[in-house]
Amino acid sequence: MSFGRARFIFGFLVAPIVLYAVYVLYPYGQTAYYSVTDFSGFSPDYSYVGFGNYVELFSDDVFLRALGHNVVVLTVYPVVTILLALFFAFMLNVGGRGDKAGVRGVRGSSVYKFIFFFPQVLSIAIVAVIWRRVFQSNDGGMINSLLMKLGLVDKDKPLLFLAESDSVFPPIHIGNFVFEAPVVLVCLILIAIWGGVGFYLILFSAAMQSIPKDIFEAATLDGATRVQTFFRVTLPLLREHVSVAWVYLGIAALDFYALVVGMTPGPGGGGPNDASQVMSSYMMSNAFRPARFDSFAFACAMGVSIAILTLLFAAAQLRITRSRDKLEF
Template identity: 80%
Template sequence: MRNGRAPFIAGFLFAPVLLYVVYVLIPYVRTAYFSLTDFNGFSPEYGFVGLGNYLELLKDEVYLRAIGHNAVVLTVFPIVTILLALFFAFMLNVGGRGDKAGIRGVRGSSLYKFIFFFPQVLSIAIVAVIWRRVFQSNDGGMINAVLMSLGLVDEEKPLLFLAESDSVIPPIHLGAFTLDAPVVLICLIAVAIWGGVGFYLVLFSAAMQSIPKDIYEAATLDGATRVQTFFRVTLPLLREHVSVAWIYLGIAALDFYALVIGLTPGAGGGGPNNASEVMSSWMLTSAFRSSRYDGFAFACAMGMSIALLTMLLAGVQFRLTRSRDKLEF
């Protein structure tokens, strides 16, 4: 069996590795190559321009603003999602009353998990239709209708939500980059949090259920409150799960393409006035809706920059996690 183990393993790995090379590695290599040319996506004739497209990215005001929007999403979306998921998971698993059987979760916790997880089974198209109706900027929108019925909003001046380009914070200028948080972008982040909390709630719940109940009972006997138990017992034991969640949410924050396309105005999303533009949505617009002759190659350069930023984010997170492990060891 040992003599035939290598061919046996190679036989199982050949097909998936081949598919990975064909559909992942080769497209990445071709994208990197086209980013160094003036290829327009249609003509077989194109020239080599070197780093010209990457230098053009540093002059593209919309792209630089889109990077700022991604930075806001990368800051707010993972933090709020993880905090809410941790809070709800802790309340569902350890928030019940203690009795002779020990610490219990709240009654009906399985039902609550199903309710929180339900947005995960919806396609992004359905999510877009639902929330577009919720944020509709007239009395047909659910939020505006409720606020109008309470007399908090004038019927002639409804809240615009997805059509509002004003920033909720004063814009912060960092050289060529501008950090701002338009109302439409905050609405998109709220929808992303609504859709993401349920998955990570289930992830953290599964991790909490693997923690021995004796630890919680010992903490309770020592007089620890629920808040102290969370920060001194639960959170340290969930550190690896939180790190994994942070990486996945960070990658999702650097993408954010589907919500922008599905919910915001404009032919390629990103409206109004590029207030909700992110790197991935502007990449699509540059590739297929740009007046530039080399729009496709320019978009390839954007794609490579997004890939590099994603790998950098994952690398930094892994490095921070390893550093904490070494210090504790």
């Protein structure tokens, strides 16, 4: 019986494991191998160069600038998305008036949830088309057109938005690293927040609905305000969900490829003048639009570096979460 069960389990697992090894693990290993060679992507002749690509990578000004952009996105995008999702989820589920039946959610909350979630059903291509029209840097753009009609913007000098490379705050230089927030990158972050809030609103709403309403009613009877209820009751009970959301949003912030390529100028996105360049877009530009013939191995080194940074971020976040749980226990 034991042997038959093992054979049955093995029969179901062997195909997924083989497919995962062939289409996921093997490409990862191949990328790591090519990253320590001078493989051009075209010629089958290449040689081992050790960590030369990695040394060159962290002396490349564009890559360091792209890394700084990813850090800015990682700092802003997850925090704002989670805060907005928590606020709207709390208001929709516990923001209604209390009565004899207890604390109620806002009337029509299901409609609001659908509206917030709607961006999730749109493909990135549709999102790019919509927001390019909104941020268009002439009188055909929705924002520029509105501001011109209000007399706040001169018709001959429209706001550039996606074509603006100036930073919204003075760049911060730490060694060779540059941390800045160009206007075009801020626009992309706002779009990402618009698209992400709805999903995490639904996630947090489902978690809030699993909390017994008696807890909220007891807090209300004890005289707690809605703000106190949120910080003292709701937020502690949602800590695990917030941690999961932080990991997912952090991984998305370290990627950020689709919006950059779909919305910014340049052959592979990242424009103007690399103002919206992130690590993933720069990697793809080097791999498939090479500025030099030996850049494929250089791009592989970028891919390995991005993977390591992503794993370190996820591990650090999970470690912090577990440490807090142990301290509270």
